[in-house]
Amino acid sequence: MVPDLHGFGPVLLEGTLMTVRLAVASCAVGIVLGLLGAAAKLSGSPVLRALGGAYSTVLRGIPELLVVLMIYFGASTVLMAAARPFGYAGYIELSPFVAGVTALGLTFGAYATEVFRGALQAIPPGQSEAARALGMGRVLAFRRVTLPQVWRLALPGLGNLFMVLLKDTALISVIGLEELMRMTAFAVGRTKEPFTFYLAAALIYLVLTALTTLALSAMERRAARGHGRR
């Protein structure tokens, strides 16, 4: 029995694509922030360590919905205040997509900071020493030797965070982004068939997370090259 979507199938599909775009973009931003956060927390500089610590503590300590709202409304206030001295008095608004990526990326990055920190600490110092001893610079040694090994150790943790992120994209519907959740609510409002559409949305999220699981295990296998049993 196929439920009748009353012609709202394409709308849901559009929402799904937006959800995926939002999740992927936020994840990319979050991975960069997480690496920077971890590098800061492990750095020799007390200032950087404090900054890294403050970032991961604060963003993991605030409800995500609040982060989303604060970024969306806060950013316009800040941008407008910044634009006024330059003679611009109009209304500036962050697009819901940019605000969503910023908010979800910041949060993902805060959690990823801890994932990367653990992974970085698990790599024996001899690994980068061997690279440096061959004349590689700090950046090259990090990129060629440390990072691929960090990646392998961090992947399961990052995968977990990505699953959470994928579902948290629904929060961005509150600031008007037309992602899956908002499109579902729209269809429900028009058809008065909440169960049909919420069930459809649930199934779509489930498919997305299932695909993520598959992709992750492929990535983990790839990253684990060389770490098999003898």
Place this chain on the structure above:
Amino acid sequence: MDTPALEALDIHKSFLGHEVLRGVSVRARDGEVIAILGSSGSGKSTFLRCVNFLEVPESGTVRVGGEEVRVRRKRNGYAFDQKQINRLRARVGFVFQSFNLWPHRSVLDNIVEAPVHVRRIPRPEAVARAESLLEKVGMADRRDLYPNQLSGGQQQRAAIARALAMDPDVILFDEPTSALDPELVGEVLGVIRRLAEEGRTMLIVTHEMGFAREVSDRTVFLHQGRVEEEGESSEVFAGPASDRMRRFLSGHLT
């Protein structure tokens, strides 16, 4: 007189106020093999690590092929030219006690990594060279395996090939057989012996006294961060001048 291949002069280093090296000097002529001996805590590994700046010496001079590395002491650290140190390291091979092969890369990729990315040698050329080095250390049939699939002795031989791939002027060995099962020590020593026969300049920190005596031209004996005795290996092993060296040798040569 020839410029020495390597000079490390008056090297000082302390950790948390404890002086590990109190002015150690070692000069290696081209083609010379120097064994560095000493009981644990004598500073021999630290000295070796200071030579290529894996540890930054507090004072002292390192010259490789006549090029001097300058380190200035600052209030909270040291000032040095990182590029110069990278250049020096590319000319000085280092073989670690624990191999430190990169587990995510095959044996071949471990070897070509630095030639390709530091020396910028085209990959096919680097691969061809790596293959001949693997042949030399008896690992030609293991090129596509990963380090975790190798025995300790094979890993160390691959690590030696990795160091050789940069065509270094000097190779530093930091207890290259100490992490190996006894039955695997011989194959690694065999490789190092062949390098000595080729006329490679090498500094070898080791606990294998018989090997040191046989392979090295000169022996430096460290005790509590100082050079306690130094001389031609044949003479030092036959009749050590210092009591400490004599006692050390009688404890190791049974």
